[in-house]
Amino acid sequence: xxxxxxxxxxxxxxxxxxxxxxxxxxxxxxxxxxxxxxxxxxxxxxxxxxxxxxxxxxxxxxxxxxxxxxxxxxxxxxxxxxxxxxxxxxxxxxxxxxxxxxxxxxxxxxxxxxxxxxxxxxxxxxxxxxxxxxxxxxxxxxxxxxxxxxxxxxxxxxxxxxxxxxxxxxxxxxxxxxxxxxxxxxxxxxxxxxxxxxxxxxxxxxxxxxxxxxxxxxxxxxxxxxxxxxxxxxxxxxxxxxxxxxxxxxxxxxxxxxxxxxxxxxxxxxxxxxxxxxxxxxxxxxxxxxxxxxxxxxxxxxxxxxxxxxxxxxxxxxxxxxxxxxxxxxxxxxxxxxxxxxxxxxxxxxxxxxxxxxxxxxxxxxxxxxxxxxxxxxxxxxxxxxxxxxxxxxxxxxxxxxxxxxxxxxxxxxxxxxxxxxxxxxxxxxxxxxxxxxxxxxxxxxxxxxxxxxxxxxxxxxxxxxxxxxxxxxxxxxxxxxxxxxxxxxxxxxxxxxxxxxxxxxxxxxxxxxxxxxxxxxxxxxxxxxxxxxx
Amino acid sequence: xxxxxxxxxxxxxxxxxxxxxxxxxxxxxxxxxxxxxxxxxxxxxxxxxxxxxxxxxxxxxxxxxxxxxxxxxxxxxxxxxxxxxxxxxxxxxxxxxxxxxxxxxxxxxxxxxxxxxxxxxxxxxxxxxxxxxxxxxxxxxxxxxxxxxxxxxxxxxxxxxxxxxxxxxxxxxxxxxxxxxxxxxxxxxxxxxxxxxxxxxxxxxxxxxxxxxxxxxxxxxxxxxxxxxxxxxxxxxxxxxxxxxxxxxxxxxxxxxxxxxxxxxxxxxxxxxxxxxxxxxxxxxxxxxxxxxxxxxxxxxxxxxxxxxxxxxxxxxxxxxxxxxxxxxxxxxxxxxxxxxxxxxxxxxxxxxxxxxxxxxxxxxxxxxxxxxxxxxxxxxxxxxxxxxxxxxxxxxxxxxxxxxxxxxxxxxxxxxxxxxxxxxxxxxxxxxxxxxxxxxxxx
Numbered sequence: 015x016x017x018x019x020x021x022x023x024x025x026x027x028x029x030x031x032x033x034x035x036x037x038x039x040x041x042x043x044x045x046x047x048x049x050x051x052x053x054x055x056x057x058x059x060x061x062x063x064x065x066x067x068x069x070x071x072x073x074x075x076x077x078x079x080x081x082x083x084x085x086x087x088x089x090x091x092x093x094x095x096x097x098x099x100x101x102x103x104x105x106x107x108x109x110x111x112x113x114x115x116x117x118x119x120x121x122x123x124x125x126x127x128x129x130x131x132x133x134x135x136x137x138x139x140x141x142x143x144x145x146x147x148x149x150x151x152x153x154x155x156x157x158x159x160x161x162x163x164x165x166x167x168x169x170x171x172x173x174x175x176x177x178x179x180x181x182x183x184x185x186x187x188x189x190x191x192x193x194x195x196x197x198x199x200x201x202x203x204x205x206x207x208x209x210x211x212x213x214x215x216x217x218x219x220x221x222x223x224x225x226x227x228x229x230x231x232x233x234x235x236x237x238x239x240x241x242x243x244x245x246x247x248x249x250x251x252x253x254x255x256x257x258x259x260x261x262x263x264x265x266x267x268x269x270x271x272x273x274x275x276x277x278x279x280x281x282x283x284x285x286x287x288x289x290x291x292x293x294x295x296x297x298x299x300x301x302x303x304x305x306x307x308x309x310x311x312x313x314x315x316x317x318x319x320x321x322x323x324x325x326x327x328x329x330x331x332x333x334x335x336x337x338x339x340x341x342x343x344x345x346x347x348x349x350x351x352x353x354x355x356x357x358x359x360x361x362x363x364x365x366x367x368x369x370x371x372x373x374x375x376x377x378x379x380x381x382x383x384x385x386x387x388x389x390x391x392x393x394x395x396x397x398x399x400x401x402x403x404x405x406x407x408x409x410x411x412x413x414x415x416x417x418x419x420x421x422x423x424x425x426x427x428x429x430x431x432x433x434x435x436x437x438x439x440x441x442x443x444x445x446x447x448x449x450x451x452x453x454x455x456x457x458x459x460x461x462x463x464x465x466x467x468x469x470x471x472x473x474x475x476x477x478x479x480x481x482x483x484x485x486x487x488x489x490x491x492x493x494x495x496x497x498x499x500x501x502x503x504x505x506x507x508x509x510x511x512x513x514x515x516x517x518x519x520x521x522x523x524x525x526x527x528x529x530x531x532x533x534x535x536x537x538x539x540x541x542x543x544x545x546x547x548x549x
Numbered sequence: 550x551x552x553x554x555x556x557x558x559x560x561x562x563x564x565x566x567x568x569x570x571x572x573x574x575x576x577x578x579x580x581x582x583x584x585x586x587x588x589x590x591x592x593x594x595x596x597x598x599x600x601x602x603x604x605x606x607x608x609x610x611x612x613x614x615x616x617x618x619x620x621x622x623x624x625x626x627x628x629x630x631x632x633x634x635x636x637x638x639x640x641x642x643x644x645x646x647x648x649x650x651x652x653x654x655x656x657x658x659x660x661x662x663x664x665x666x667x668x669x670x671x672x673x674x675x676x677x678x679x680x681x682x683x684x685x686x687x688x689x690x691x692x693x694x695x696x697x698x699x700x701x702x703x704x705x706x707x708x709x710x711x712x713x714x715x716x717x718x719x720x721x722x723x724x725x726x727x728x729x730x731x732x733x734x735x736x737x738x739x740x741x742x743x744x745x746x747x748x749x750x751x752x753x754x755x756x757x758x759x760x761x762x763x764x765x766x767x768x769x770x771x772x773x774x775x776x777x778x779x780x781x782x783x784x785x786x787x788x789x790x791x792x793x794x795x796x797x798x799x800x801x802x803x804x805x806x807x808x809x810x811x812x813x814x815x816x817x818x819x820x821x822x823x824x825x826x827x828x829x830x831x832x833x834x835x836x837x838x839x840x841x842x843x844x845x846x847x848x849x850x851x852x853x854x855x856x857x858x859x860x861x862x863x864x865x866x867x868x869x870x871x872x873x874x875x876x877x878x879x880x881x882x883x884x885x886x887x888x889x890x891x892x893x894x895x896x897x898x899x900x901x902x903x904x905x906x907x908x909x910x911x912x913x914x915x916x917x918x919x920x921x922x923x924x925x926x927x928x929x930x931x932x933x934x935x936x937x938x939x940x941x942x943x944x945x946x947x948x949x950x951x952x953x954x955x956x957x958x959x960x961x962x963x964x965x966x967x968x969x970x971x972x973x974x975x976x977x978x979x980x981x982x983x984x985x986x987x988x989x990x991x992x993x
Contacts, residue, residue, distance in 0.1 A: 084642050088616075107597070111620075128596075137592055170642065187801065225802040230809035232802055232916060326589045328693035329725040335991065417595065456909045456944075458923045460992035463944055465921050467913060487913060487921070489944065489988050520587050520695040521599075542987060546917040548805060548819075548950055 070414030103139025147206025153368025157245025307511025332459025348496025694724030735759025740966030828879030837880030847877030886977025
């Protein structure tokens with residue numbers, strides 16, 4: 015349906031708990047090829063017209079802290095093989111954790127039997143867009159420090175220092191975490207591809223709480239980091255990656271200073287306790303990339319997933335207002351300034367890989383050009399529906415045991431072409447609000463009506479940031495919101511935000527995706543006041 | 550060998566606990582078989598069966614804890630998993646909030662298992678899909694839905710002599726039906742432990758009726774309205790609120806149940822006096838395991854009684870620190886009501902809005918549990934006791950705390966599943982005054 019509730023993330027769903035030393039190392043490529051060939055040969059012998067085999071080893075580490083202590087360390091590993099086949103024009107899928115050629119061949123035959131059973135009720139045969147056989151190739155997230163090789167003690171020490179910094183700066187409570195992911199994925203297909211990939215991701219979220227005991231009021235400020243497709247170097251705190259706003263709020267690019275942000279979070283959480291409540295009405299919103307990523311995700315990324323447009327997600331995630339007739343008519347999705355692209359290649363992004371989970375080389379393409387809807391996100395069995403001759407490379411499975419399907423690429427707002435700083439953008443705003451960080455989010459099942467909060471809100475009056483505001487949320491209708499985009503800062507302000515846990519499908523699968531933007535301005539947006547009284 | 554008998558499970562667990570040389574050891578065995586079928590655009594899209602089983606071992610040396618898991622149960626594997634947990638515990642930092650394993654508990658079994666549900670076959674699932682799709686095709690409607698059924702067992706033992714074993718089943722069915730032109734949409738959901746009474750052909754009629762009836766929706770101005778929330782519509786709001794009944798959060802001053810100046814609101818009137826919410830692992834038709842995730846025995850626990858907060862959820866650590874008795878964390882959420890059906894509540898409504906389902910509910914302000922979300926798949930205007938016409942969907946910004954102070958009437962409770970809640974829930978349909986809709990949605 016979209017992003018999950020943060021607190022509902024349960025590490026144990028990702029696999030078996032293992033010892034830290036087992037997070038190092040990888041399966042031998044020759045061994046994986048033997049397993050894959052066993053599956054491909056068995057499927058071909060069973061009469062399948064196509065087969066792909068994914069040998070996956072998924073490693074995750076979670077370090078979870080509360081105030082002055084480590085609450086939990088969880089290491090998980092999940093290894094196995096997923097086999098997908100086409101027989102009689104229908105898909106079949108089976109998965110096994112039996113890592114022997116015989117076990118994989120048996121699973122391939124099961125997949126073939128399921129495909130043949132499904133073929134009986136299939137109304138139109140699956141059509142696969144062609145993709146070239148690539149031979150033996152490999153790809154690795156370009157990391158500098160493998161998070162799995164950093165000693166656990168260093169991670170624990172870092173988080174405890176972060177917590178101490180927040181508590182020392184006036185926080186009453188702080189929770190900080192590290193989520194580290196390494197997907198070792200081997201893909202082979204009857205098209206002649208053998209693709210070995212080593213994918214790394216990192217996320218370092220925190221929540222800082224300040225309390226006014228006398229009034230019973232409490233406020234939180236979440237960290238301003240982004241989950242990234244980077245190694246542990248993301249936490250080096252490289253000063254060159256700091257982005258300081260005109261009123262001194264520090265945001266981060268490809269490197270994060272978690273301790274510095276913890277101190278700021280503590281001070282800002284306390285400041286929120288006495289900040290004035292917003293007066294509802296129309297405002298020009300100046301949105302930092304740490305906020306905008308989520309608005310892009312919900313109002314552009316999801317509605318332009320072709321499976322939603324076609325109706326395959328109708329019972330859960332929903333459908334889309336951006337129907338195919340709108341693509342054909344070059345529907346005006348936003349102002350002419352708005353250019354939104356999809357990609358699976360951006361350095362440091364969560365979606366960045368060499369090849370997708372059906373062996374398609376990844377790329378970048380336009381979704382919205384000069385404000386007009388021009389394209390969707392597709393995989394191999396959808397490309398022909400929108401008149402394309404190749405897949406966009408959007409296929410992903412969250413485990414060897416899950417069947418791969420269409421997932422969101424990185425969808426990003428292109429930076430403005432003219433030189434424009436955040437300070438210069440704000441100078442032109444008479445009555446506005448500057449929003450930093452992501453907060454509450456909700457959107458309808460066709461992606462028209464959305465509401466977003468944030469972490470920090472600042473009033474803009476006559477070109478100046480004046481004071482912090484509280485109780486702010488804006489409501490929008492997707493095409494009107496993007497039509498209200500009146501300025502976008504240049505590429506020097508461009509940063510990525512993203513989600514580690516984007517949910518979709520039944521049974522639900524989770525994927526990670528980034529969204530880039532520069533600070534952008536949206537004129538005349540409806541802001542509501544969210545303060546209530548419980549009496 | 551996914552579903553073990555009590556004897557098989559006890560034999561493995563006894564062996565594991567005896568192998569451990571740590572100060573204490575808890576071992577848990579779980580196994581499940583889940584089947585599913587998914588359909589969309591009046592066609593089956595995917596179907597599958599997932600078997601899973603796992604042994605988890607948690608040991609402690611003093612306040613140092615180690616956890617390891619394995620999915621093979623021969624003696625060498627059992628030995629390996631115990632030693633690995635012990636190795637991890639020796640390396641772990643001390644947890645200042647460590648609480649020893651639970652003492653021997655007395656569990657009274659609950660009725661969580663249905664042989665009928667456990668016997669569901671791939672053919673049964675295919676029939677559910679066909680029974681949902683065929684009537685839709687005949688009426689030129691489009692069905693998309695999902696059936697998931699399963700059986701499971703949980704068994705555990707610890708070095709204090711505690712032991713538990715029980716089996717469970719569940720069935721969850723949802724179906725969204727849309728008109729061919731995309732202007733109408735209806736939904737139905739059924740969540741059951743015993744599938745005996747389930748008939749997809751009957752259920753889908755509700756979604757079909759609402760799909761056909763919801764085309765030609767009129768736009769009403771957003772604002773405060775009397776609403777009837779069907780139980781499925783109320784579930785998302787009420788269950789969201791129950792996540793904030795944690796005693797520690799309240800005592801620490803970061804909950805809507807914190808008191809000004811310190812402490813929590815146990816004993817205070819927080820809701821309308823007609824609100825009664827409780828947990829009961831033995832509840833007929835909504836039974837849950839007789840223990841929580843720590844192995845602590847569950848009890849019938851009043852949570853809200855006549856609008857007063859009676860109990861908060863104390864972790865064993867927090868209970869010990871606050872000098873409270875820890876009881877098992879609730880697994881179900883049962884709200885009392887009246888005797889009227891949703892249809893009877895409609896008949897007694899002068900003017901109001903009927904909400905079939907709520908969607909994408911998220912927290913806006915934890916201080917007041919202000920939630921936002923949308924109506925979906927069947928929203929209707931009621932006048933003089935009758936549904937007059939469909940209305941466009943709304944976004945709401947409402948706190949369940951405020952909502953449960955604005956009760957007009959409660960109907961007869963029924964079992965429902967929430968989109969994003971793990972509680973087994975029994976909730977009444979409810980007619981509420983002054984429910985806050987803040988904008989219109991064009992979504993169907």
